[in-house]
Amino acid sequence: MDQAALNFGEPEKGAGRVRVLLPLPLKGPLDYSLPEGMDVPPPGTLVRVPLSGRMAVGVVWPEKEAPRGKTLPLNKLKPVESCIDLPPVSTDLMKFVDWVASYSLSSQGAVLRMCLSVPAALGDVPVKTHYLKDHVPAGLRLTPARQAVLDSMPSDVPQTASVIADRAGVSAGVVQGLAKAGALKAVELSVDQPFSPPDLSIDGPNLSSEQAAAASIIRDQVWQGGFQPYLLDGITGSGKTEVYFEGLIEALKEPGTQVLVLVPEIALTAQWLKRFEARFGTRPVVWHSDIGLAQRRRAWRAVASGEARVVVGARSALFLPFKNLAFITVDEEHDPSFKQEEGVLYHARDMAIVRAKVADCPIVLASATPSLETLVNADDGKYRKLVLRERFGSAVLPDMQAVDMRTSAPAAGDWISPPLTKAMKDTLHAGEQVMLFLNRRGYAPLTLCRTCGHRIECPNCTAWLVEHRFKKELHCHQCGFMRPAPETCPECKSEDALVACGPGVERLFEEVTREFSDARIAVMTSDTMTNPRATAAMVEQIACGHLDIVIGTQIVTKGYHFPSLTLVGVIDADLGLRGGDLRAGERTYQQLVQVAGRAGRAERPGRVYLQTYEPEHPVVQALLTGDGETFMQAERQSRERYAMPPFGQLAALVLSGPVLTDVLEQGRRLAAAAPAIQGVQFMGPAHAPLSRIRGLHRVRMLVHSQKRTGLQRIMQSWLRAIPPVKGVKIKIDIDPYSFL
Numbered sequence: 001m002d003q004a005a006l007n008f009g010e011p012e013k014g015a016g017r018v019r020v021l022l023p024l025p026l027k028g029p030l031d032y033s034l035p036e037g038m039d040v041p042p043p044g045t046l047v048r049v050p051l052s053g054r055m056a057v058g059v060v061w062p063e064k065e066a067p068r069g070k071t072l073p074l075n076k077l078k079p080v081e082s083c084i085d086l087p088p089v090s091t092d093l094m095k096f097v098d099w100v101a102s103y104s105l106s107s108q109g110a111v112l113r114m115c116l117s118v119p120a121a122l123g124d125v126p127v128k129t130h131y132l133k134d135h136v137p138a139g140l141r142l143t144p145a146r147q148a149v150l151d152s153m154p155s156d157v158p159q160t161a162s163v164i165a166d167r168a169g170v171s172a173g174v175v176q177g178l179a180k181a182g183a184l185k186a187v188e189l190s191v192d193q194p195f196s197p198p199d200l201s202i203d204g205p206n207l208s209s210e211q212a213a214a215a216s217i218i219r220d221q222v223w224q225g226g227f228q229p230y231l232l233d234g235i236t237g238s239g240k241t242e243v244y245f246e247g248l249i250e251a252l253k254e255p256g257t258q259v260l261v262l263v264p265e266i267a268l269t270a271q272w273l274k275r276f277e278a279r280f281g282t283r284p285v286v287w288h289s290d291i292g293l294a295q296r297r298r299a300w301r302a303v304a305s306g307e308a309r310v311v312v313g314a315r316s317a318l319f320l321p322f323k324n325l326a327f328i329t330v331d332e333e334h335d336p337s338f339k340q341e342e343g344v345l346y347h348a349r350d351m352a353i354v355r356a357k358v359a360d361c362p363i364v365l366a367s368a369t370p371s372l373e374t375l376v377n378a379d380d381g382k383y384r385k386l387v388l389r390e391r392f393g394s395a396v397l398p399d400m401q402a403v404d405m406r407t408s409a410p411a412a413g414d415w416i417s418p419p420l421t422k423a424m425k426d427t428l429h430a431g432e433q434v435m436l437f438l439n440r441r442g443y444a445p446l447t448l449c450r451t452c453g454h455r456i457e458c459p460n461c462t463a464w465l466v467e468h469r470f471k472k473e474l475h476c477h478q479c480g481f482m483r484p485a486p487e488t489c490p491e492c493k494s495e496d497a498l499v500a501c502g503p504g505v506e507r508l509f510e511e512v513t514r515e516f517s518d519a520r521i522a523v524m525t526s527d528t529m530t531n532p533r534a535t536a537a538m539v540e541q542i543a544c545g546h547l548d549i550v551i552g553t554q555i556v557t558k559g560y561h562f563p564s565l566t567l568v569g570v571i572d573a574d575l576g577l578r579g580g581d582l583r584a585g586e587r588t589y590q591q592l593v594q595v596a597g598r599a600g601r602a603e604r605p606g607r608v609y610l611q612t613y614e615p616e617h618p619v620v621q622a623l624l625t626g627d628g629e630t631f632m633q634a635e636r637q638s639r640e641r642y643a644m645p646p647f648g649q650l651a652a653l654v655l656s657g658p659v660l661t662d663v664l665e666q667g668r669r670l671a672a673a674a675p676a677i678q679g680v681q682f683m684g685p686a687h688a689p690l691s692r693i694r695g696l697h698r699v700r701m702l703v704h705s706q707k708r709t710g711l712q713r714i715m716q717s718w719l720r721a722i723p724p725v726k727g728v729k730i731k732i733d734i735d736p737y738s739f740l
């Protein structure tokens with residue numbers, strides 16, 4: 001970990017010397033010399049430099065601080081090899097990297113690595129021969145095939161031989177023959193086709209008056225420019241997307257601007273993209289973990305050159321090299337997936353605010369269930385709040401009821417209560433669709449031996465193996481370990497003694513198939529929706545009414561709009577509340593509102609059944625009464641009372657390593673070295689709830705500060721004082737969301 005450079009001093013400008021930040025977790029930028037004849041490259045220039053025997057690409061970094069330690073004399077420095085022919089990285093992006101590094105206590109290089117995540121984009125883009133019409137040389141024999149090529153070719157758009165041949169219905173050889181004869185001109189062009197710009201002239205829908213009011217405030221702000229966050233707080237189906245689209249359009253009217261829409265990865269569905277395309281006449285540039293390398297390279301370069309006007313992406317899109325960012329939207333801002341839990345740990349919603357601040361542009365955080373963090377900022381006047389209270393058109397919010405599982409228990413071994421079964425029957429009878437929500441993949445979360453009591457666990461983690469019956473396997477959801485499902489107990493070898501405990505979606509599928517033998521049933525999880533095409537096919541099937549019952553995990557909670565879906569059954573409303581951390585109530589509330597929001601999105605009203613053992617729990621009550629505000633107020637008060645985030649601040653340390661005693665010893669040393677500071681409490685070390693993952697032992701420490709500022713500085717000097725122990729890794733998590 002780096003002590004993210006915060007010591008400013010007199011810059012030491014040596015002639016012929018340049019500082020280069022490499023996308024590696026080093027202490028800071030490195031010094032290089034400039035070869036004879038090379039002009040001093042301005043900050044932001046991408047350069048190729050030697051690094052321990054190989055070439056690496058880095059960025060010429062601004063010299064705002066004096067180099068640490070002693071500087072090498074110029075003649076000891078390795079020279080820059082060359083400058084890369086790409087637009088320089090913007091000053092904004094460099095500021096953003098520095099900011100994220102010092103906030104998250106990561107090295108600048110580790111943050112830069114997220115910006116330069118596509119090495120292929122930094123090299124030469126492959127080219128392919130394209131052809132254009134030229135003058136047909138006098139006397140050239142034009143066969144019918146050749147004539148067909150000339151007739152079908154556009155006059156000014158270069159195309160590849162295969163495209164031309166396809167169009168003319170001839171072989172590619174004919175095209176090449178014509179080129180050889182001089183009738184076509186060959187040009188070498190990049191294989192990356194340009195992205196077409198959004199069409200801003202397409203008419204949008206007529207906005208309702210509350211939509212129009214919100215849109216006009218956002219449009220005015222975008223027109224005026226300048227940093228200003230907005231919270232767009234609107235119930236599910238109120239048309240938040242239509243409203244922020246108006247902000248996008250306003251920003252794009254200015255030539256050369258770029259806009260970014262951040263969405264949780266699972267919300268970026270084909271349905272969403274179609275809707276975008278209908279409004280803008282083209283696809284946006286899409287950025288998430290699942291796009292292929294060629295797409296990635298093309299997108300990165302298009303963002304860097306400014307050609308990409310609209311980027312829609314998951315959290316990592318924040319680190320793209322935008323040239324001229326004019327507007328940001330974070331949709332579903334409350335979503336837990338915005339927190340990055342590996343590598344550099346950051347919260348994309350918070351960093352999006354920083355990105356907007358650096359770019360000096362407006363930002364909209366949209367949600368039906370805003371996070372407490374954002375609500376508090378809005379109450380404090382830092383964010384301006386825009387509210388949409390109505391569902392669009394005739395759609396109304398679904399009717400919610402709780403099923404008390406203590407009095408309406410399902411039959412032994414079943415999971416669906418009698419009232420929910422009845423509601424399902426009625427819904428199917430009316431020709432409408434049902435969704436059952438259970439956030440558990442697989443068949444059962446635990447496999448137990450009835451004879452000896454053995455629980456089948458992952459060999460690498462403190463986690464039970466989850467049975468996946470469709471695949472006849474047991475999986476670890478922590479590390480991905482898999483094994484065939486055993487016939488006999490691995491411990492006592494008893495036959496027929498293994499029993500599945502608890503429900504997963506596959507088990508629910510079994511029950512539904514048995515109870516509703518005529519119904520057409522789909523299971524939507526990350527196990528069944530393995531690629532975009534399979535997903536799109538399934539979604540299409542549901543949307544046009546070819547399926548009756550959808551059983552899904554959280555993957556179904558966002559981004560889908562199924563007009564005939566009128567009943568949602570939540571199988572275990574209490575699931576997210578068990579073993580709860582500080583946000584368990586808030587998160588469960590948000591998730592269940594989202595699931596409920598799938599019901600009754602069109603003309604027909606929806607109903608939601610919440611199966612619960614605690615109908616009087618505040619979360620369940622908030623859902624039933626629809627009074628989320630009171631619930632969030634209560635959450636706010638309890639967090640404020642204990643100075644929990646967003647009032648105070650937390651930082652977690654996760655120590656991990658192969659030898660438990662080493663890990664614990666390092667934790668004890670850290671605890672012993674903890675400074676005594678008023679209002680700051682150091683807790684731990686303690687075994688993490690997930691005490692082993694992938695064979696590494698895990699120990700946690702937690703730092704709690706009553707105040708929201710200054711924690712990084714305290715952490716830095718504390719951690720600097722303790723020398724590292726070989727084999728023990730320390731992960732720093734500022735503003736932790738996971739406590740496992």
Ligand code: ADP
Pocket residue numbers: 205206207208211234235236237238239240241242392561
């Ligand atoms: P939210 O993002 O708030 O959940 P959406 O923007 O997805 O809401 O809108 C819900 C549905 O209502 C979508 O199908 C959308 O196309 C439709 N809709 C919203 N506003 C309008 C409008 N002004 N005119 C026509 N359709 C609208």
Ligand code: ZN
Pocket residue numbers: 449450451452453454489490491492493494497
């Ligand atoms: Zn056994």
Ligand code: ZN
Pocket residue numbers: 458459460461463476477478479480481694
């Ligand atoms: Zn495991």
